[in-house]
Amino acid sequence: DIQMTQSPSSLSASVGNTVTITCRASQSISRYLNWYQQKPGKDPKLLIYAASSLQRGVPSRFRGSGSGTDFTLTISSLQPEDFATYYCQQSSSPPHTFGGGTKVEIK
Amino acid sequence: EVQLVESGGGLVQPGGSLRLSCAASGFRFSNYWMSWVRQAPGKGLEWVAYINQDGSEKYYVGSVKGRFTISRDNAKNALFLQMNSLRAEDTAVYYCARYGSYLDAIDFWGQGTLVTVSS
Numbered sequence: 001d002i003q004m005t006q007s008p009s010s011l012s013a014s015v016g017n018t019v020t021i022t023c024r025a026s027q028s029i030s031r032y033l034n035w036y037q038q039k040p041g042k043d044p045k046l047l048i049y050a051a052s053s054l055q056r057g058v059p060s061r062f063r064g065s066g067s068g069t070d071f072t073l074t075i076s077s078l079q080p081e082d083f084a085t086y087y088c089q090q091s092s093s094p095p096h097t098f099g100g101g102t103k104v105e106i107k
Numbered sequence: 108e109v110q111l112v113e114s115g116g117g118l119v120q121p122g123g124s125l126r127l128s129c130a131a132s133g134f135r136f137s138n139y140w141m142s143w144v145r146q147a148p149g150k151g152l153e154w155v156a157y158i159n160q161d162g163s164e165k166y167y168v169g170s171v172k173g174r175f176t177i178s179r180d181n182a183k184n185a186l187f188l189q190m191n192s193l194r195a196e197d198t199a200v201y202y203c204a205r206y207g208s209y210l211d212a213i214d215f216w217g218q219g220t221l222v223t224v225s226s
Contacts, residue, residue, distance in 0.1 A: 001169065034212040036152075043202060043216035044152065055214070087152050091211040094157065094166035096142075101151040 002026050002090050006099035012107040013078055021073045021102045023088035028068045032092035035064055035073045038101075039084045047086075048073065075104075109133040109215045111203045116220030123193050123224070129186040129203030129217060137161075137181040140206035142213060143188045145199035145222075153199070156188070157206065170196075193224045 003026035013019050023033065031051035036044040046055045048064035051071060061076040075082055083106050088099040115127040127143070142157035156167045156177040165177050176189040186203055200219040207214035 032211055036213075038152075043218055044213075045216075046207075046210075046212055046214050049207070049210050049212035055212075085151075089152075089154070089212070095168040096154045096157070097168075098152040098154060 001095055002029060002093065002097055004088055004090055004097050004099040006086075006088055006102050008102060009100060010103040010105060012105045014107045015078055015080060017078045017107075018074065018076045019078060019104060020075075021086055021088075021104075023066075023071045023073070023099050025069045025071075025090055025092075029090045029092035031067050032090055033064070033066065033071045034089045034091060035062075036087045036089065037082075037084045038087065044087065078104075080106075109205070111205065111215060111217035113201065113203045113217045113220035116201065116222045118223045118225065119193055120226050121194060121224055124189070124191045125193065125222060127188040127190065127201055127203075127220060127222070131184045131186065131203075131205070134205070136179075136184040139208065141177075141179060141186045142204045142206060143177060143186075144202045144204050144213070144216075145197075146202070146219070147196075147199040150199075155201070158186070190222070193222075195224050198222060198224045 005024045033051045035048040038044040052064045063074045085103045110132045112130045143155040174192045178187045202219045203217040204213040205215040
């Protein structure tokens with residue numbers, strides 16, 4: 001199975017900051033990498049698919065990049081509604097494993 | 108409007124069985140891969156299984172292989188997860204999820220149903 005490692009596991013940031021979350025796959029997954037946002041008590045929401053494609057309705061301050069084994073999610077100009085937990089997921093081969101998550105908290 | 112509504116969760120003893128259901132509406136169910144994803148209390152997301160459009164392909168995470176079975180009824184727009192030999196570590200909220208067409212990503216999730224395995 002492909003292992004997905006996210007870092008950091010948590011971070012504190014202020015409104016208006018830019019934050020970067022990284023995700024590393026245990027083997028090459030080409031660009032089969034997705035990013036989700038989850039708020040407490042809610043189901044996850046798809047932000048980015050295929051490493052860098054923005055899902056419909058997602059603000060352009062969310063940007064994904066990378067290929068192979070190393071990927072990043074960048075959130076520019078952090079907004080109050082962006083404080084949440086973020087997960088990466090590989091969809092290269094089943095099981096489609098998730099990373100451990102990154103909790104973005106208010107500083 | 109796409110809707111996925113799970114049911115069937117509850118309290119079950121270790122070694123017991125439970126069958127989860129997911130009622131889908133608002134889209135042509137038979138056109139989509141479907142999946143179950145779970146989340147233990149206070150923990151991250153864990154992909155459990157998925158099934159292709161006609162039910163001929165199924166994949167599972169290693170920890171549930173041989174114990175869980177994913178299936179679907181396209182005539183009834185329903186997805187199922189039969190869970191046998193349940194263990195304490197299977198305790199989680201179970202989400203029904205849809206893979207988007209051409210996305211290779213989950214684009215819609217249900218609200219989840221809680222399964223608690225405890226004596």
